[in-house]
Amino acid sequence: MTAIAVDNLVKEFGDKRAVDGVGFTTGESELLVLVGPSGCGKTTTLRMLAGLEPVSSGTIRFGDREVTDVRPRDRSIAMVFQDYAILPHLTVFENIAYGLRSRRTPRAVVKDKVPEAARTFRIDHLLDRKPRQLSGGERQRVALSRSMVRDADLYLYDEPLSNLDAQLRYSAREDILTLHRRKKRPTIYVTHDQSEAMALGDRIAVMNAGRIQQIGTGEELYERPVNRFVAFFIGTPSINLFTMELKNVDGDMVASGCGLDLRLPESIAHRIRAYAGRKIELGVRPEHLHVPRMAPFDVTEDNTIHGVVTVIEPSATGSTVYLSTPEEAGAEPQDFTATFKVRMPASYLDQEVPLGIDLEKVHLFDAETGDSLLHGPQGKG
């Protein structure tokens, strides 16, 4: 079976570099998600893979075969677009069969495969309908059925769920995983939604400004982001970032700033002594802030942040609490977020509370470059 290898892919539109040296390989049955903010070059990368957009430079290989300049129809690709590309004048059956017919598939095969795919996606009772008689979710499943009937070397999805409401999106994710598990072929899935990326991807490539910032499993990206961008993009609510200075205080490494002096544990300190005197951003994920009496570690003045509670938002699993560092802390107040597994009573609103920071789990980034001091090319982890 075919795996995909993309090397140093560049796309320029005039003097705009939309894709700037993208490279990755996929496993033979891997689902790789490209995720990133609007305009970062995801769709352009996908269109180059499909052959719909010529590359400015770089190579694309499907297994042993270089396809960089091969026409789209000779690439053996099945693609599901954001707008599903469903033909309004054809019935559901004919829409699903479209790719097979255009490849001159024998009638008997079409007659078998189309209802089978429609059954998989629970639209077999709609085969005679026209697209205008379908709901958004049903149309989306027509598009999935159409890619199901094809035996392609590569499956591509461009934000196929963005037109669906939240509930349908969850069930459609399952449909996509069903299709992927049946096909066991490399699949590239584009989305701007990090939670969708986490739910679907075997691995995730986070893109920004035309480049892949990091590729890894959801867990790797979440726990070991190589830079501030990845740390901030992955995870909801986003990681809290505090601009601070690293100090060596009698051999201890202390992160100082925003009214805080945080004594970093030796597990982190020994990796960053060379950075003493440098400006950093300290990243704390909202779930790594703890009410002192419930913290799984000792809360002391070396790991405490004080915050005035500004908003308490109940969530399915507890509460999300928005806070601001108190004014008298000797620095500009800074907003930050904490998530708790329990409901915080409304009586805490406008109150100042101490929270323990799990310093074993913090992230440190060079304030200038945004690179992690702990993970990736600059770090040792």
Ligand SMILES: Nc1ncnc2c1ncn2[C@@H]1O[C@H](COP(=O)(O)OP(=O)(O)OP(=O)(O)O)[C@@H](O)[C@H]1O
């Ligand atoms: N045909 C084109 N001509 C000129 N510029 C283009 C063209 N297609 C894309 N671009 C530009 O290239 C950049 C990347 O676009 P692309 O559509 O790949 O981003 P994206 O990450 O998929 O964004 P979105 O999530 O909004 O679809 C954008 O700045 C876009 O304006």
